[in-house]
Amino acid sequence: MTIQIKRYAAAEFDAITALPENADKLLELIGGEIVEVPSNPYSSELAATISFFIKLYLREHGLPGHVTGEAGGYRVEEERYAPDVAFVSQDKQPKLPSEGYNPSPPDLAVEVVSPSDVEKRLRFKIANYLAAGTLVWVVYPQTKEVEIYTPGQRARIVGIGEILDGGETLPGFALPVKDIFPAE
Numbered sequence: 001m002t003i004q005i006k007r008y009a010a011a012e013f014d015a016i017t018a019l020p021e022n023a024d025k026l027l028e029l030i031g032g033e034i035v036e037v038p039s040n041p042y043s044s045e046l047a048a049t050i051s052f053f054i055k056l057y058l059r060e061h062g063l064p065g066h067v068t069g070e071a072g073g074y075r076v077e078e079e080r081y082a083p084d085v086a087f088v089s090q091d092k093q094p095k096l097p098s099e100g101y102n103p104s105p106p107d108l109a110v111e112v113v114s115p116s117d118v119e120k121r122l123r124f125k126i127a128n129y130l131a132a133g134t135l136v137w138v139v140y141p142q143t144k145e146v147e148i149y150t151p152g153q154r155a156r157i158v159g160i161g162e163i164l165d166g167g168e169t170l171p172g173f174a175l176p177v178k179d180i181f182p183a184e
Helices: 010-017 041-060 120-129
Strands: 028-032 034-038 066-069 074-076 078-083 085-089 109-114 133-142 145-149 157-160 163-166 170-176
Touching: 010 028, 010 078, 028 066, 028 120, 041 066, 041 085, 041 109, 041 133, 066 170, 078 120, 120 133, 120 145, 133 170
Parallel strands: 109 133
Antiparallel strands: 028 034, 028 078, 066 085, 074 078, 085 109, 133 145, 145 157, 163 170
16 A cells, blocks of 8 residues: 655645644645654754854854744745754845745754654755755754755764864854753
C-alpha cells in the first residue's frame, strides 16, 4: 500500500495558515508538504542563546538589523520556513512585516535539530536557503557541532572547541561553540 502525500502550492498554504484553527500552530511548507513544527525546551534554549549572542553583537557594534525566533516565518522561493533563529540586515529590509511570513529570505538562518526533525526535509531547506543566498547554521545538540553552509562554498563543521563565525553576513561575529550549550 502506498501512502500519497498531498503537495500544496504556496497560495494554498497561505490560505490554510490564515484559518482560525491554525492561528496557534507553527507551520512550514517544505517541498510542497505542510509540516507542523514541534520543538522542545532544550532546542529552544539553544536557539535563544544563539539569538542572544547575535543581538548582543549587533548592539555592541551599532549594527542595525533584525533577529527573529521560530515564530518569525520567511518565504524562501515558494516555500515557507520558520528557522529557530534568523537575521535580516536593515539594509536588506528596513522594517519587518507585522503579520504573515516575511517576503524576504533571511541573511542568516539557524536550524537547531530536534529529535522530531526529518533529515530529508532539513536538507531540502538548506538547499533552498543557499539558493536564496542565505547563510545557514545547523546546530546538532547531540554531538555539540554546528554545520555551516555558505552560498557558493563547501560546507564545514565546527565542534565544541572551535569558533562559529558570521562570515560576510555578520563580519567580526565570533561565538565559541561551547557557549551555545549549557554547562552539564
